[in-house]
Amino acid sequence: MADPEIKSYEPLHESQSAAVTESRPVKAALMAIALAFLAVFLLLPLIVVFHEALAKGIGAYTEALSSPDTRSAIRLTLLVAAISVPLNVIFGISAAWAIAKFEFKGKAFLTTLIDLPFSVSPVISGLVYVLLFGAQGLLGAWLKAHGIVILFAVPGIVLATIFVTFPFVARELIPLMQEQGNGDEEAALSLGASGWQVFWYVTLPNVKWGLLYGVLLCNARAMGEFGAVSVVSGHIRGLTNTMPLHVEILYNEYNAVGAFAVASLLAGLALVTLVLKTLLEMRYGAEIAATRGH
Amino acid sequence: MPAECDWQSHSGLNRRTIQNSMTTAPAKAGWRFRQPSVIPGFGLTLGFSLAYLTLIILIPLSGLVWRSAALGWADFWAIAVDRRTLNALKISFGTAFLAAAVNVAFGTVVAWVLVRYRFPGRRIADAMVDLPFALPTAVAGIALTTLYAPNGWIGQLLMPLGIKVAYTPLGIVIALVFIGLPFVVRTVQPIMEELDKEVEEAAATLGASRFQIITRVLFPGLAPAIITGFSLAFARGVGEYGSVIFIAGNLPFKSEIAPLLIVIRLEEYNYEAATAIAAIMLALSFLMLLVVNLVQTWSRKRYG
Numbered sequence: 001m002a003d004p005e006i007k008s009y010e011p012l013h014e015s016q017s018a019a020v021t022e023s024r025p026v027k028a029a030l031m032a033i034a035l036a037f038l039a040v041f042l043l044l045p046l047i048v049v050f051h052e053a054l055a056k057g058i059g060a061y062t063e064a065l066s067s068p069d070t071r072s073a074i075r076l077t078l079l080v081a082a083i084s085v086p087l088n089v090i091f092g093i094s095a096a097w098a099i100a101k102f103e104f105k106g107k108a109f110l111t112t113l114i115d116l117p118f119s120v121s122p123v124i125s126g127l128v129y130v131l132l133f134g135a136q137g138l139l140g141a142w143l144k145a146h147g148i149v150i151l152f153a154v155p156g157i158v159l160a161t162i163f164v165t166f167p168f169v170a171r172e173l174i175p176l177m178q179e180q181g182n183g184d185e186e187a188a189l190s191l192g193a194s195g196w197q198v199f200w201y202v203t204l205p206n207v208k209w210g211l212l213y214g215v216l217l218c219n220a221r222a223m224g225e226f227g228a229v230s231v232v233s234g235h236i237r238g239l240t241n242t243m244p245l246h247v248e249i250l251y252n253e254y255n256a257v258g259a260f261a262v263a264s265l266l267a268g269l270a271l272v273t274l275v276l277k278t279l280l281e282m283r284y285g286a287e288i289a290a291t292r293g294h
Numbered sequence: 295m296p297a298e299c300d301w302q303s304h305s306g307l308n309r310r311t312i313q314n315s316m317t318t319a320p321a322k323a324g325w326r327f328r329q330p331s332v333i334p335g336f337g338l339t340l341g342f343s344l345a346y347l348t349l350i351i352l353i354p355l356s357g358l359v360w361r362s363a364a365l366g367w368a369d370f371w372a373i374a375v376d377r378r379t380l381n382a383l384k385i386s387f388g389t390a391f392l393a394a395a396v397n398v399a400f401g402t403v404v405a406w407v408l409v410r411y412r413f414p415g416r417r418i419a420d421a422m423v424d425l426p427f428a429l430p431t432a433v434a435g436i437a438l439t440t441l442y443a444p445n446g447w448i449g450q451l452l453m454p455l456g457i458k459v460a461y462t463p464l465g466i467v468i469a470l471v472f473i474g475l476p477f478v479v480r481t482v483q484p485i486m487e488e489l490d491k492e493v494e495e496a497a498a499t500l501g502a503s504r505f506q507i508i509t510r511v512l513f514p515g516l517a518p519a520i521i522t523g524f525s526l527a528f529a530r531g532v533g534e535y536g537s538v539i540f541i542a543g544n545l546p547f548k549s550e551i552a553p554l555l556i557v558i559r560l561e562e563y564n565y566e567a568a569t570a571i572a573a574i575m576l577a578l579s580f581l582m583l584l585v586v587n588l589v590q591t592w593s594r595k596r597y598g
Contacts, residue, residue, distance in 0.1 A: 020491060020498055021504075027411065030403055030406065030411075033400070034404040034406075034408075034419075035407070038419055038422060040448070041475060042423070042425045042426070044441055044447065044448070045441060046425065046437070048437045048447065049433060052440060094346075095339070095343040097335060098340040101333050101336075102329070102333070102340075103329040104328035104340070110347075113347060119583065120533065120579075121532070121533025121535065122533065122534075122553075123553035124533070127358065127560065127569070127572050128357055129354055130560060131357050131565065131569060132353070136565050138357055138360075159350070162350055166350060182331070182333055186333070189334075195333075198334075199335075217428075224429070224433070226430060226431050226432040226536030227431070227536050231560065243430075244431075244536070245432075247432045251436050256440075259436060263432070263433040263436060266433050269428075270428035270429040274422075277421075277424065278421040
């Protein structure tokens with residue numbers, strides 16, 4: 001580390017005085033380390049996905065994507081996200097309303113419980129449903145007697161997806177609505193608005209960008225979830241295979257182009273998510289400020 | 295007679311509250327489940343939230359606890375000290391610890407560079423940090439495996455050095471570094487942004503070297519955030535499955551992680567073993583979170 005006296009002779013860089021920043025070589029070294037780390041650990045894996053998907057040309061790529069099993073995996077992933085994301089949105093809004101607008105006993109505990117799924121391994125998230133609904137499960141015999149199929153079918157996949165994406169919307173909305181306070185709602189109520197009117201015309205417009213932010217992250221996880229879904233799906237091709245599970249099957253069959261072609265769609269989804277997320281933070285940063293850095 | 299208990303009827307309840315507020319015992323009257331508010335919808339939203347939480351999260355999770363309790367202590371212990379279980383737990387917690395440590399070192403540097411330096415492409419680099427949150431774990435898994443396989447772009451560079459990454463525990467660490475990076479960066483970054491420049495300037499005018507400023511002035515303020523980032527990355531790494539199973543090679547006793555062992559036991563219809571391993575993992579994770587909380591309280595007292 002250089003001596004401060006020597007450093008102070010260096011030219012001042014913009015408004016930063018030399019005493020409170022690193023010397024040029026240290027700065028360059030730190031930047032090189034950080035950028036090299038990001039390039040190796042984040043950029044290269046992303047590039048390799050598209051490189052491998054197109055390794056045998058665009059023809060093989062489109063062919064891999066048009067196989068019936070791949071198509072049904074895409075359909076199932078869209079279906080699962082279309083069910084689980086709206087349910088978690090309704091829960092997120094409802095929980096945020098109760099927690100942010102009211103003071104009640106046990107509120108902190110409830111907030112902790114909502115975050116619980118984040119500290120549970122995805123495999124365990126799937127396992128709990130197997131223990132509940134499986135043949136040896138607590139409800140297994142009853143479900144079988146009534147001809148209800150949950151495990152190794154779409155309902156099980158939806159439930160596992162809801163479990164792992166459970167906190168996303170709520171944890172974006174709760175701090176945001178807490179920060180905004182109740183003033184707007186109270187004003188609307190005093191002017192004669194009904195409860196639903198307050199929600200639709202006052203609260204929802206106030207939190208819409210934060211809500212969209214939460215939906216974006218929730219959706220990305222819902223479409224990409226692997227561990228939990230893998231445990232409950234049963235891996236039946238064309239029936240209970242979501243896109244991430246289909247990637248695994250193709251990869252294990254040494255069908256690299258097929259696996260990476262499906263993976264490239266998921267990577268594309270991740271990139272779109274990142275771009276939209278960054279745009280939201282840039283344009284509406286102030287309106288979703290409470291949610292940043294979480 | 296029980297029917298006379300006044301909490302059973304609304305009028306009785308009102309009478310008692312009025313009595314309390316009119317006469318004495320402010321403490322008793324002061325206890326309310328919730329503070330009064332003009333805003334409607336408390337019952338509806340709290341009721342729905344609790345019902346949904348109970349159905350989706352609490353009942354299934356307590357099912358796991360119930361099933362492992364039903365095992366009996368002897369059976370549970372036999373599964374817990376099984377050599378394969380112990381090895382899987384050791385590998386999961388060991389690799390997650392290493393990966394979180396790597397992420398603390400590099401993640402802090404990345405956060406520092408993103409917060410303090412201005413360079414072209416900074417916004418893109420900043421946005422890229424969230425990639426592991428957005429990229430499905432299975433995609434990360436096959437991409438990293440392809441990169442680090444002996445004939446992969448990085449693997450073939452490491453091969454002459456005698457370093458094998460894919461299909462070894464080192465591969466697990468690589469996957470967990472990928473998964474955990476944003477946890478460290480996104481926890482440390484906002485705290486770095488709020489660091490007060492004047493404190494650094496004061497330290498500099500008092501003759502501190504840049505190195506002293508970083509270690510004595512800046513680091514103590516960042517320590518709690520770094521510990522939080524470490525614990526988040528560690529917790530996520532312990533439970534991670536999708537990205538690891540492709541790169542790990544999954545050799546029992548060598549590179550088999552605990553979540554994979556749960557899946558294997560499930561596929562053998564050995565629900566007891568799967569349940570027991572899951573319960574041990576949950577217990578260890580919660581224990582770890584507790585320790586981290588204690589360390590954090592200590593570091594706030596020490597440095598805060």
